[in-house]
Amino acid sequence: xxxxxxxxxxxxxxxLKAYVEAQMARLGCKRLIKKxxxxxxxxxxxxxxxxxxxxxxxxxxxxxxxxxRHHPRTGWDPEKWFTPGxxxxxxxxxxxxxxxxxxxxxxxEVEILSLSRVNNEVLVSKNLEASTYFFQFEVQxxxxxxxxxxxxxxxxxxxxxxxxxxxxxEDYLEEFEARRAKR
Numbered sequence: 370x371x372x373x374x375x376x377x378x379x380x381x382x383x384x385l386k387a388y389v390e391a392q393m394a395r396l397g398c399k400r401l402i403k404k405x406x407x408x409x410x411x412x413x414x415x416x417x418x419x420x421x422x423x424x425x426x427x428x429x430x431x432x433x434x435x436x437x438r439h440h441p442r443t444g445w446d447p448e449k450w451f452t453p454g455x456x457x458x459x460x461x462x463x464x465x466x467x468x469x470x471x472x473x474x475x476x477x478e479v480e481i482l483s484l485s486r487v488n489n490e491v492l493v494s495k496n497l498e499a500s501t502y503f504f505q506f507e508v509q510x511x512x513x514x515x516x517x518x519x520x521x522x523x524x525x526x527x528x529x530x531x532x533x534x535x536x537x538x539e540d541y542l543e544e545f546e547a548r549r550a551k552r
Contacts, residue, residue, distance in 0.1 A: 382500060385420060389502045392463055393487055400486035402540075408492045416492040416499030423467040424454025425506035426541055427479060432549055433527040435515055436535060437474060440523050447523055449536040452505075463504040471508070475525045476516040479508035485544045507544055 393401065408416075427435040437453055439445035455470035457463060464481055471479055488503040515525040531538050531545055 389487060396484040398484040398487060401489055402486055403489045405491045405493060408494055410494040410497060413492040413494040413497045413499045416501045419456045420501050421457040422454060422503045423457060423463050423470060424452040425467055425508045426452055426544060428509050428548065429527055430509060433529055435525060435527055437525045438523045440521055443521060448534060450532050450534055451536050467506055474518050474522050477513050478511040480511060482507045482509055488540065505540060507548065
């Protein structure tokens with residue numbers, strides 16, 4: 370059976386790394402991308418608590434991807450477009466967290482196509498560092514119309530191209546172009 374997340378995984382860097390590596394192997398992904406970012410202190414502090422996130426390019430079957438704009442109260446820039454996703458909760462596997470987050474944020478059921486990469490992001494704010502992991506998936510939307518979760522998501526929209534106002538766009542360009550080329 371696949372290893373679930375535990376509090377120890379989030380607090381112990383070695384256990385967290387072992388968990389991530391095990392999930393990558395189980396899901397058939399070999400791409401671990403390391404990044405180091407200077408961030409405001411509240412973002413680094415949040416990274417210390419959450420540690421593991423998920424997100425996905427959601428494809429509609431016609432070459433379009435679904436992106437969302439967050440409500441300002443979430444702390445994300447409401448002018449930027451994001452992939453739906455969130456934080457892995459205790460006891461969840463990455464794909465379970467992804468399915469839950471997409472259902473919560475836009476009300477869609479999806480089929481996982483692949484885990485395209487995991488980003489190991491070290492968030493730095495002066496003398497504080499938080500090592501976090503982000504599982505980046507590609508998924509296919511099943512039947513349904515995206516419905517933004519009130520109070521959390523301002524807007525959900527299908528895009529033919531990744532907009533210049535997309536947060537973390539560089540993390541998704543390769544996968545977006547590769548999938549679009551297969552059409």
